[in-house]
Amino acid sequence: MLNLQTKLDAIIEDVNQEDGFIPRLFEKITDSLFFLIKWGGIPMVIYLLIGVSRW
Secondary structure (H helix, E strand, O other), X not given: OHHHHHHHHHHHHHHHOXXXXXXXXXXXXXXXXXXXXXXXXXXXXXXXXXXXXXO
């Protein structure tokens, strides 16, 4: 149990740091998701504009 508490304290300390590993990891994940949404959404918007223009 003491080992788990030590790991939890290390995680909490890392999250509270500005340049910690966990905040940088979450930043990379959100940047990747935004990249996918942005570049995956552009063809969808073009497709919808073409579809609406045919009405």
